Structures are given as structure tokens and as C-alpha cells.
Amino acid sequence: AQSVSQHNHHVILSEAASLELGCNYSYGGTVNLFWYVQYPGQHLQLLLKYFSGDPLVKGIKGFEAEFIKSKFSFNLRKPSVQWSDTAEYFCAVLAGSGNTGKLIFGQGTTLQVKP
Amino acid sequence: NAGVTQTPKFRVLKTGQSMTLLCAQDMNHEYMYWYRQDPGMGLRLIHYSVGEGTTAKGEVPDGYNVSRLKKQNFLLGLESAAPSQTSVYFCASSYRAAGPYEQYFGPGTRLTVT
Numbered sequence: 001a002q003s004v005s006q007h008n009h010h011v012i013l014s015e016a017a018s019l020e021l022g023c024n025y026s027y028g029g030t031v032n033l034f035w036y037v038q039y040p041g042q043h044l045q046l047l048l049k050y051f052s053g054d055p056l057v058k059g060i061k062g063f064e065a066e067f068i069k070s071k072f073s074f075n076l077r078k079p080s081v082q083w084s085d086t087a088e089y090f091c092a093v094l095a096g097s098g099n100t101g102k103l104i105f106g107q108g109t110t111l112q113v114k115p
Numbered sequence: 116n117a118g119v120t121q122t123p124k125f126r127v128l129k130t131g132q133s134m135t136l137l138c139a140q141d142m143n144h145e146y147m148y149w150y151r152q153d154p155g156m157g158l159r160l161i162h163y164s165v166g167e168g169t170t171a172k173g174e175v176p177d178g179y180n181v182s183r184l185k186k187q188n189f190l191l192g193l194e195s196a197a198p199s200q201t202s203v204y205f206c207a208s209s210y211r212a213a214g215p216y217e218q219y220f221g222p223g224t225r226l227t228v229t
Contacts, residue, residue, distance in 0.1 A: 004157075006157075009155070034217065036220075042222070043119075043205065043220045043221055043222045043223055044158075044205065044207075044220040045220075046217045049217055090157060090158065092158075102148075102160055102163065102173065103148075103158075103160070103218060105150075105157035105158040105159070106157050107155055107156060107157045108155075108157050
């Protein structure tokens with residue numbers, strides 16, 4: 001079965017520190033990849049997505065992610081985090097073509113940024 | 116555009132009671148989804164719909180039913196609530212299933228079953 005694994009469940013950083021959140025998926029075919037963010041008390045919002053082309057994807061608020069097909073990974077990065085980045089981050093995979101758009105989510109990573 | 120809206124925002128039920136959660140979208144999206152979010156488990160798909168009048172089971176459909184009588188609405192029903200259904204429920208919609216089309220999420224409904 002397809003699955004998504006986020007290795008870091010809870011990350012605590014100080015402001016200005018660099019961030020990298022791991023995401024690995026298990027699916028050998030065509031994948032579309034997403035990172036969503038959920039700020040406290042809010043709904044999920046899209047940070048960035050990868051469908052094809054340049055494997056380095058830039059999203060909103062200075063976030064980026066790199067798709068490495070050989071490693072089945074799509075890690076999220078930000079060079080310098082801010083207190084306002086405190087949130088829960090979800091990696092998701094849309095697996096296969098011509099499917100029904102079923103996203104498979106990772107367990108989520110809670111990021112706490114200390115001022 | 117309001118995007119995706121959900122009603123109600125909070126609800127407390129007793130075991131065995133029934134309720135319906137309403138999701139509405141004003142983006143003319145074909146595809147709609149219901150997820151539940153539980154700590155440490157991410158989001159899991161309950162049911163989904165690929166168009167008006169059609170529904171299908173997701174990963175965790177037991178204990179839930181859905182209906183999509185109108186394109187813009189997707190209802191999630193609990194016929195006999197159980198404490199295991201205590202969760203936060205999110206509705207989402209997308210224009211297409213595949214391709215560069217993301218899912219847009221509603222604000223969520225926090226349900227507690229006692």
C-alpha cells in the first residue's frame with residue numbers, strides 16, 4: 001500500500017535557525033507531491049507542490065522542497081525560520097494517474113519556533 | 116469567493132446520536148473529500164466524490180455515510196455516533212483529480228462523542 005512517512009514528529013527551533021523536514025513515500029510510479037501547513041486553529045493551506053519539471057520547488061513564505069526520485073523523498077526546507085512558522089506541517093502524495101485524487105498524508109510534523 | 120465552508124464548527128454528541136456535517140464549496144469543483152484528523156495520524160480519507168450524484172469509500176469509511184446531491188455540497192453523516200469518532204473533520208475540494216490541481220480545505224469541524 002502507498003504510504004507517506006514524516007520522520008520528525010516534533011521539532012523545536014530558535015528563530016533564524018534553518019529548517020529541514022523529512023518526507024519519504026512508498027510508490028514506484030508517477031507521483032504528485034505536496035506540503036501543506038496548518039497554523040494553530042486554522043485549516044490546511046498549501047505551501048508548495050511538485051508535479052513535473054524542476055525538482056526544486058519554491059513555495060510561499062520562503063519555503064522550498066526538493067524532489068529526489070531515487071530516494072523517494074520530498075524534504076521541506078527553509079533557511080531561516082520565524083516565530084510565525086510555528087505550525088503543523090503535512091507532506092502528502094497523490095499517487096498514480098487517472099485516479100480519483102486521493103491524497104495520502106504523512107503523520108505530520110509539529111514545528112515550534114522559539115522567539 | 117468563500118472557498119470551502121463547513122457547518123457546524125463544533126459539536127458534542129452522546130453515543131448513539133446522529134448528525135450531519137455540511138460542506139459547501141463555491142469554486143465549481145468536481146471533486147470533494149471528507150477527511151478526519153487524529154493526533155499522530157495525519158489526515159485519513161473517509162469518503163470522496165468525483166461528481167454530483169457519485170460517492171466512494173476512502174480509507175476509513177466505517178460508521179459514516181455521505182451524499183452529493185448538488186455539485187457544491189457534500190454531506191457527511193454519522194448514523195450512530197461512537198467515541199472513536201471523536202475527531203476533527205475536514206472537507207476538501209479540487210477542480211480535477213490529477214494534474215497540478217491542489218485540494219482546498221475547509222476550516223474543520225471539531226466533534227466530540229461522549
